Amino acid sequence: MTRKELFKNTLRKSVHAWKLINELPLSDDESLMLRHFMDQPGFLDLHWRMFVPAIKGQGTEEQKQKWLPLANKMQIIGCYAQTELGHGSNVQGLETTATFDPQTDQFILHSPTQTSSKWWPGGLGKVSTHAVIYARLITDGKDHGVHGFIVQLRNMDDHSPLPGITIGDIGVKFGNGAYNSMDNGFLMFDKFCIPRDQMLMRLSKVTREGKYVPSDVPRQLMYGTMVSVRQTIVSNASIAMARAVCIATRYSAVRRQFGSQNGGIETQVIDYKTQQNRLFPLLASAYAFRFVGEWLKWLYTDVTQRLEASDFATLPEAHACTAGLKSMTTSATSDGIEECRKLCGGHGYLWCSGLPELFAVYVPACTYEGDNVVLQLQVARFLMKTVSQLGSGKAPAGTTAYMGRAKHLLQCRSSIRKAEDWLNPAMVLETFEARALRMAVSCANNLSKFENQEQGFSELLADLVEAAIAHCQLIVVSKFIVKLEGEIKGKGVKNQLKNLCYIYALHLIHKHLGDFLSTNSITSEQASLANHQLRSLYTQVRPNAVALVDAFDYTDHYLGSVLGRYDGNVYPKLFEEALKDPLNDTVVPDGYHEYIRPLIKQHLRSARL
Ligand SMILES: CCCCC/C=C\C/C=C\C/C=C\C=C\C(=O)SCCNC(=O)CCNC(=O)[C@H](O)C(C)(C)COP(=O)(O)OP(=O)(O)OC[C@H]1O[C@@H](n2cnc3c(N)ncnc32)[C@H](O)[C@@H]1OP(=O)(O)O
Numbered sequence: 001m002t003r004k005e006l007f008k009n010t011l012r013k014s015v016h017a018w019k020l021i022n023e024l025p026l027s028d029d030e031s032l033m034l035r036h037f038m039d040q041p042g043f044l045d046l047h048w049r050m051f052v053p054a055i056k057g058q059g060t061e062e063q064k065q066k067w068l069p070l071a072n073k074m075q076i077i078g079c080y081a082q083t084e085l086g087h088g089s090n091v092q093g094l095e096t097t098a099t100f101d102p103q104t105d106q107f108i109l110h111s112p113t114q115t116s117s118k119w120w121p122g123g124l125g126k127v128s129t130h131a132v133i134y135a136r137l138i139t140d141g142k143d144h145g146v147h148g149f150i151v152q153l154r155n156m157d158d159h160s161p162l163p164g165i166t167i168g169d170i171g172v173k174f175g176n177g178a179y180n181s182m183d184n185g186f187l188m189f190d191k192f193c194i195p196r197d198q199m200l201m202r203l204s205k206v207t208r209e210g211k212y213v214p215s216d217v218p219r220q221l222m223y224g225t226m227v228s229v230r231q232t233i234v235s236n237a238s239i240a241m242a243r244a245v246c247i248a249t250r251y252s253a254v255r256r257q258f259g260s261q262n263g264g265i266e267t268q269v270i271d272y273k274t275q276q277n278r279l280f281p282l283l284a285s286a287y288a289f290r291f292v293g294e295w296l297k298w299l300y301t302d303v304t305q306r307l308e309a310s311d312f313a314t315l316p317e318a319h320a321c322t323a324g325l326k327s328m329t330t331s332a333t334s335d336g337i338e339e340c341r342k343l344c345g346g347h348g349y350l351w352c353s354g355l356p357e358l359f360a361v362y363v364p365a366c367t368y369e370g371d372n373v374v375l376q377l378q379v380a381r382f383l384m385k386t387v388s389q390l391g392s393g394k395a396p397a398g399t400t401a402y403m404g405r406a407k408h409l410l411q412c413r414s415s416i417r418k419a420e421d422w423l424n425p426a427m428v429l430e431t432f433e434a435r436a437l438r439m440a441v442s443c444a445n446n447l448s449k450f451e452n453q454e455q456g457f458s459e460l461l462a463d464l465v466e467a468a469i470a471h472c473q474l475i476v477v478s479k480f481i482v483k484l485e486g487e488i489k490g491k492g493v494k495n496q497l498k499n500l501c502y503i504y505a506l507h508l509i510h511k512h513l514g515d516f517l518s519t520n521s522i523t524s525e526q527a528s529l530a531n532h533q534l535r536s537l538y539t540q541v542r543p544n545a546v547a548l549v550d551a552f553d554y555t556d557h558y559l560g561s562v563l564g565r566y567d568g569n570v571y572p573k574l575f576e577e578a579l580k581d582p583l584n585d586t587v588v589p590d591g592y593h594e595y596i597r598p599l600i601k602q603h604l605r606s607a608r609l
């Protein structure tokens with residue numbers, strides 16, 4: 001399809017999804033699931049995933065009563081317009097202004113520079129009638145920083161942009177992926193006025209007289225929508241990884257290459273240890289991210305309930321966990337989808353394998369909702385603060401509780417003596433805790449050598465990111481172990497998931513061996529024992545690998561992959577897909593007579609001469 005056809009088709013699908021949601025007797029969860037799965041990615045996604053939550057989280061009761069009924073019935077369609085051409089990561093650097101005019105009791109929205117143009121918001125370019133706009137609030141000449149405003153963008157009768165608004169689509173994005181069905185847009189204001197009551201005023205407000213009343217709660221609650229989406233992105237990472245691994249595992253069981261004895265059948269590529277070494281850690285990651293995503297949803301729900309009671313104690317933990325796990329899981333999943341493409345050899349590069357599309361749609365997850373490095377630096381900031389408080393009497397809690405055992409973890413030596421010891425959850429956990437703590441403390445010690453802490457932090461950015469990743473990987477490993485010890489019923493299932501848990505943990509030790517050795521968390525002998533155990537675990541998982549991806553229960557339609565078909569009937573279906581290509585409509589291609597024939601004829605003429 002052309003871009004316009006793709007876009008219009010997405011409108012059709014989104015409206016169809018909305019019709020189903022209204023007609024079918026669905027639970028809230030089911031309709032949320034339908035919205036997300038029928039519309040990935042599309043304007044519905046952002047209306048429900050960002051525009052509505054922003055109003056819920058930052059609007060007053062009156063504002064919620066006014067706007068949510070319209071949004072819930074989709075009588076207005078909204079987007080989340082925060083990022084600008086010149087600033088995305090640095091929210092406090094946004095340039096759009098909202099200046100209060102006490103004469104008219106209005107805010108004047110303006111884009112003072114080209115870099116202040118809103119740029120990227122999904123649904124902004126062509127669909128949304130409204131937006132939550134983030135702009136610098138200015139009253140009486142004083143800049144109070146970034147605040148949220150609900151703004152009507154288009155005429156509700158003919159959908160034309162309102163006077164003072166220039167709006168459009170930012171153009172084609174990466175690959176040929178479905179993200180080109182999304183109208184990520186640009187928007188400029190030219191002294192565009194909105195009523196004062198359209199500033200989202202739950203956190204801070206401006207009185208009729210133009211007095212700014214600052215928030216009496218942490219200003220970062222304004223970032224709440226991003227935190228909520230980051231939490232969902234972790235579970236999405238598990239789904240995307242599972243899709244890719246399902247395709248690659250099923251195809252690896254179908255594909256045979258080399259290894260035939262005396263003209264017998266060739267070897268399934270899934271039996272090659274290199275294929276297992278690349279594939280099974282990704283299979284383990286799909287399960288690991290699912291379990292940590294379940295835990296993160298609990299953490300986010302818990303912090304949301306606490307915030308309603310003005311209890312901000314776990315807000316820093318929630319921010320660090322959502323930021324760090326979003327960063328870590330999306331990076332791993334993007335790399336994992338690409339690895340799954342390569343695991344499928346040449347056929348993985350075909351569009352009908354489903355992997356190029358999945359990669360094209362998925363990889364922006366490393367950037368949207370926060371650039372992954374910027375988010376890990378938030379985790380690093382949280383860790384440095386925690387380390388600085390060790391010994392202060394304030395015991396670290398939650399995911400940093402292990403830091404409270406710093407005295408032990410800084411000097412303990414791993415007691416791993418044989419390969420089987422790597423199947424001991426306590427030993428594995430202590431290894432990851434020691435590595436994470438020692439990396440964090442090493443950063444803190446290096447930081448303390450700088451007079452200027454901000455300068456030190458800037459100098460140590462790369463080390464700080466690695467320490468943050470170590471902390472996040474510890475969280476994922478620990479939640480996998482907790483899941484196994486708690487909720488998994490059925491001996492057979494539990495044994496298989498135990499294998500995956502240790503594959504996940506031991507592959508990380510192998511991948512980040514430099515960390516574990518340089519922090520003396522393990523010895524090189526213990527590392528060799530871990531590799532030995534890893535190979536043994538691959539052998540144990542191999543007979544159940546296909547069953548473990550069948551367990552995701554994805555339909556062929558959802559997978560969209562000839563290679564990942566449930567029936568394994570790959571080769572005939574590859575031909576079937578190939579013959580559908582328009583190039584095969586004629587045996588002699590367009591262009592033959594204009595370009596190929598003259599070339600060949602010229603060659604024949606010169607040959608005759
Ligand atoms: C096929 C699968 C498809 C799946 C689809 C799934 C999802 C799709 C959804 C989305 C995709 C589509 C749309 C995308 C939308 C977007 O991208 S929206 C825009 C996202 N933008 C960002 O994420 C911007 C990132 N930047 C920031 O968040 C902030 O600028 C940053 C936190 C980096 C810095 O903020 P700043 O105000 O400058 O704070 P400081 O660094 O100075 O820190 C001050 C203290 O505040 C604490 N803090 C910071 N953020 C938060 C927070 N969110 N919550 C709580 N606390 C926070 C920070 O820790 C500091 O605390 P201390 O002073 O250290 O105690």
Ligand SMILES: Cc1cc2nc3c(=O)[nH]c(=O)nc-3n(C[C@H](O)[C@H](O)[C@H](O)COP(=O)(O)OP(=O)(O)OC[C@H]3O[C@@H](n4cnc5c(N)ncnc54)[C@H](O)[C@@H]3O)c2cc1C
Pocket residue numbers: 046080081082083086087088089090119120121122179184364367368369370371372373374377461
């Ligand atoms: C598909 C897609 C959909 C999007 N949808 C929306 C939307 O609906 N609404 C919305 O508001 N936004 C949206 N965005 C914008 C997105 O949120 C931003 O692109 C994202 O926050 C990254 O910010 P940036 O583009 O400014 O990157 P930058 O911060 O410019 O990143 C560029 C490089 O600089 C590095 N960097 C930046 N700051 C630091 C630092 N302090 N220390 C070290 N390194 C640093 C980064 O790590 C990165 O390597 C979308 C983006 C994409 C790709």
